Amino acid sequence: MSEKSRLDEIREELKKLDISPTIFARKEIHELPDILSADEKIVYLVEGRNKINNHHIILVATDRRLIFVDKEFMYGLKVEDFSYSKISSIQYETAFLLASIDIQVTDDVVEIDGVGKYHAELFCEKVREFMSRPEEHIQSKSEPSVLDQLEQLGRLKESGVLNEEEFLEQKKKLMGKL
Template sequence: MSEKSRLDEIKDELETLDINPTIFARKEIHALPDVLSEDEKIVYLIEGRNKLNNNHIILVATERRLIFIDKEFMYGLKVEDFSYDKVSSIQYEKSLMLASVDIHIANNVLEIDNVGKYYAELFCEKVRDFMARPKEYFQNKTEPTVLDQLEQLGRLKESGVLTEEEFTEQKKRLLG
């Protein structure tokens, strides 16, 4: 019996959580194995449109962090992640059919719209639950070391997800 790929494991996690991403999130979902650590579990995931640039993105809440993933043909993969203690607030607003989610991190606000109403509410509840936990909860989780993150960047570059320029930029940021 062959071993499951990380992507298959992630798809199984999403199915268990009753999350059914649309075809528009396919590129971002396929990037998840290169973004998540081997033992990192998804708590919830939503997809929507970034109000700033109108790109389709996914927001992933794991037991360790909040991750924004935007994969576009022209500029490749853009990943931003934040520990829950950096999130000052998260809110959602429902309209007739869809909802929008606003996440306040430091002095920035990430606004996502075209999110399913039910999913937006559930995502915000999950994130608030992690925001309320003490820092010690997250310190007990094994955080990826700089070496782990560099190896992950190398895998992203080798698989063609990152260009040489993007790889160098991210490497400089990590070694900072």
């Protein structure tokens, strides 16, 4: 898939999620085709300002990880991603129209401000959903390999779930896939 069509696909995902990034997020959005895996889906996205350097950034929650993207004209591209299992807490604090988000990742706190109040709340909810899931549900949902399936068959036979004849029949089917 070309980079252009992947970018169009990402824009469609954002549209379906009712997310309308501002013109300030354009540089970061254009980097997403190179950052996201081909089958990685965006769950939610917010934009704001990094409290440390005051750069405009986006935070992207996907079905696999949380990604911080900072694309500045003079400073290049900075991408940090974190497994949901490494995030110990996420919270937001609202002011009049805007909010800030604090994310505790291992021994570090990432702070973003200037986030829309409504979007900050939704973003935190989405991230919390993934934080509460077991690790195996967050990882890639690809099909198990034939070897994995053969190992599973062996365990089923050993535990008595499958008899020898059933085991050999299933093994033959799997070996035919090779």
